[in-house]
Amino acid sequence: MYIKQLSGLPESDDPRDCPIRNVLDRIGDQWSLLVLLTLERGTLRFTELQREIGDVSKRMLADTLRKLERDDFVSRKVYASVPPKVEYQLCPLGKSLAAQLRPLVKWATVNHEKVRTARKIYRAPARVAAL
Helix, strand or coil: CHHHHHHCCCCCCCHHHCHHHHCHHHHCCCCHHHHHHHHCCCCEEHHHHHHHHCCCCHHHHHHHHHHHHHCCCEEEEEECCCCCEEEEEECHHHHHHHHHHHHHHHHHHHHHHHHHHHHHHCCCCCCCCCC
16 A cells, blocks of 8 residues: 555556566666666666676677666667677666665665675574464
């Protein structure tokens, strides 16, 4: 209930109406944030984007770009050349989202070591046998 109140939208039992599930799910995967933040610097070709991100496979990058393009965060421009030249850039919606992500990136940078330390010292509670 509280999450629905946060959105400011009318009550709905359909999970597809929830902006947290619907929109934030797109950027909550492993690669979308990195793609958006990398493209924030400007237009890049596929190979340039892959090189900038580093450890993403071609298949995962292509899949991520396709999803971001479908949601109008990223645009794709194909040039009729041999070999084909394809460039990606942020759409206005992607630029708007990237601007909102900067504070999250700053928070992650400031708190990265604290999170890593917490993970190291965490001990999962012992499992309780079912009655």
